[in-house]
Amino acid sequence: MMRSAETIVAVATAPGEGAIGIVRLSGPSAEAYLDQLFCAVRPTLKRLSHRLYLGHLRAAGGQIIDEVMAVVMRAPHSFTREDVVEVHCHGGMVIIRQIVDAFLEVGARLARPGEFTQRSFLNGRLDLSQAEAVIDIIRARSESAGRVALAQLDGRISRIVAEMSDRLADLLSHVESLVDFPEEDIEFAEFSFLEEESRSLLAQIEDFLEHFDMGRIMREGLSVLILGKPNVGKSSLLNLLLGESRAIVTDIPGTTRDTIEENFVLGGIPLRLIDTAGVRDSDDPVEVEGIARARAKVASADLILLVVDGSRPLDEQDRLALRACSDYKTLLVCNKTDLPQSSLPHDWTALPTVFLSCRSGDGLSLLRNSIVTLLGGSVQGDLAQEVVFSDRRHRDSLLRTRESLMRFQSALSEGLSPEFPALELREALDALAEILGKTTPDDILDRIFSRFCIGK
Numbered sequence: 502m503m504r505s506a507e508t509i510v511a512v513a514t515a516p517g518e519g520a521i522g523i524v525r526l527s528g529p530s531a532e533a534y535l536d537q538l539f540c541a542v543r544p545t546l547k548r549l550s551h552r553l554y555l556g557h558l559r560a561a562g563g564q565i566i567d568e569v570m571a572v573v574m575r576a577p578h579s580f581t582r583e584d585v586v587e588v589h590c591h592g593g594m595v596i597i598r599q600i601v602d603a604f605l606e607v608g609a610r611l612a613r614p615g616e617f618t619q620r621s622f623l624n625g626r627l628d629l630s631q632a633e634a635v636i637d638i639i640r641a642r643s644e645s646a647g648r649v650a651l652a653q654l655d656g657r658i659s660r661i662v663a664e665m666s667d668r669l670a671d672l673l674s675h676v677e678s679l680v681d682f683p684e685e686d687i688e689f690a691e692f693s694f695l696e697e698e699s700r701s702l703l704a705q706i707e708d709f710l711e712h713f714d715m716g717r718i719m720r721e722g723l724s725v726l727i728l729g730k731p732n733v734g735k736s737s738l739l740n741l742l743l744g745e746s747r748a749i750v751t752d753i754p755g756t757t758r759d760t761i762e763e764n765f766v767l768g769g770i771p772l773r774l775i776d777t778a779g780v781r782d783s784d785d786p787v788e789v790e791g792i793a794r795a796r797a798k799v800a801s802a803d804l805i806l807l808v809v810d811g812s813r814p815l816d817e818q819d820r821l822a823l824r825a826c827s828d829y830k831t832l833l834v835c836n837k838t839d840l841p842q843s844s845l846p847h848d849w850t851a852l853p854t855v856f857l858s859c860r861s862g863d864g865l866s867l868l869r870n871s872i873v874t875l876l877g878g879s880v881q882g883d884l885a886q887e888v889v890f891s892d893r894r895h896r897d898s899l900l901r902t903r904e905s906l907m908r909f910q911s912a913l914s915e916g917l918s919p920e921f922p923a924l925e926l927r928e929a930l931d932a933l934a935e936i937l938g939k940t941t942p943d944d945i946l947d948r949i950f951s952r953f954c955i956g957k
């Protein structure tokens with residue numbers, strides 16, 4: 502096991518935001534540093550691992566910083582497999598900073614982003630797919646995204662990759678035994694085993710790749726973009742769907758200046774609902790930027806809700822918004838049905854349309870059903886059951902594994918000397934192993950861990 506000589510420290514909680522704050526240390530001197538600064542209310546001769554002790558934490562100079570609870574988790578039974586210490590203090594920013602400073606003073610070093618998880622990976626407690634799952638869990642903004650990430654942390658990917666690697670290694674040892682006896686022809690039974698086994702592995706990879714898009718949906722949600730000219734009720738629609746006053750609503754056109762995104766689940770489908778700045782010709786640079794952002798989101802939207810004010814005749818600005826979403830899956834939302842209605846021009850009636858009043862809520866269930874129906878094709882089956890791979894890096898490894906396996910098959914059927922198919926199998930194994938980080942180059946590892954926040 503690789504142990505780092507340095508002991509690191511960082512705040513593990515959002516500083517200044519909670520009732521309790523946690524300062525965490527990892528490394529060989531973690532407990533010695535605690536001994537220098539922590540004084541238990543009921544001193545014991547031998548501190549037990551994994552037990553919380555109440556006491557006071559002092560600055561290196563001696564004055565008490567806070568009343569805290571402290572825990573030691575001795576190696577290797579800790580998150581990093583090193584000695585870990587946690588100090589649970591009051592959540593104030595000043596206190597947390599003083600405690601971190603005190604540990605720096607006695608010799609700890611500030612942790613880099615993701616360094617705790619990186620040590621957990623380097624010490625073999627987590628493989629790379631599990632370490633990545635830790636970031637995904639923190640970043641997850643919907644329950645479904647959290648579920649995929651948790652399954653990954655639990656080792657779902659690790660087990661599948663390990664099993665596939667075993668089968669590849671088995672294939673390789675068969676092929677290598679042929680290398681040792683080059684003069685003998687490959688027996689028919691042997692040949693068909695190699696053929697069938699590689700075909701079955703390829704089918705499994707295809708299956709994972711097919712469900713990859715589901716993984717994206719579970720992680721990110723299908724995006725539903727709310728578009729329309731100013732003041733038609735886009736933000737009111739966002740609030741109505743979410744059931745809370747998330748976005749500011751006023752009768753002043755141009756209220757929403759930037760895009761607002763919220764996750765929610767509709768009919769079992771995870772959605773990312775995006776409210777945008779009203780589309781119109783404008784000179785105000787802030788508004789122009791907001792409109793540009795709205796338009797940029799159009800191309801990546803899975804569905805556009807084009808909102809118009811049904812109580813007014815449609816005008817050139819409405820047409821501007823309509824043009825922005827031509828070519829994309831669009832549902833026309835004719836809002837403000839509580840007011841006397843103006844009629845829709847003929848060229849608008851081709852779009853699927855829902856009549857709605859954000860004020861009274863009339864038409865809401867129809868709107869919900871229409872959204873689910875329009876998006877339904879993108880989602881089949883029980884998402885959580887099917888999804889294994891949802892990370893682009895993993896997909897890339899799977900694609901390269903597939904390429905190598907296909908080259909293996911051609912080398913086999915062309916009757917090439919066994920070294921050639923063996924070479925392809927080794928490449929397939931390497932590509933697959935990158936998912937777990939076993940063959941992943943250092944620069945890629947650094948990039949992955951630098952995406953973490955400090956303290957993780």
Ligand SMILES: Nc1nc2c(c(=O)[nH]1)N(C=O)[C@@H](CNc1ccc(C(=O)N[C@@H](CCC(=O)O)C(=O)O)cc1)CN2
Pocket residue numbers: 523551574577578579580587626
């Ligand atoms: N206070 C606190 N909460 C936390 C964490 C933490 O580090 N500290 N975690 C950090 O991400 C997560 C929990 N993950 C953890 C995973 C393993 C171990 C650990 O000590 N594992 C030992 C077995 C412990 C035992 O024997 O009970 C091991 O694997 O050997 C700790 C936390 C979320 N909650």
Ligand SMILES: Nc1nc2c(ncn2[C@@H]2O[C@H](COP(=O)(O)OP(=O)(O)OP(=O)(O)O)[C@@H](O)[C@H]2O)c(=O)[nH]1
Pocket residue numbers: 729730731732733734735736737738749750751752753754755756757758777778779780836837838839840857858859860861
């Ligand atoms: N009568 C009526 N008024 C509505 C309805 N929906 C929204 N409004 C009103 O229309 C005005 C504009 O609503 P917003 O939701 O801010 O409109 P918006 O499209 O987000 O506007 P911008 O952010 O400026 O582009 C507000 O005064 C709302 O109260 C509705 O169904 N009926």
Ligand SMILES: [Mg+2]
Pocket residue numbers: 735736737748749756757776777779
């Ligand atoms: Mg708005």
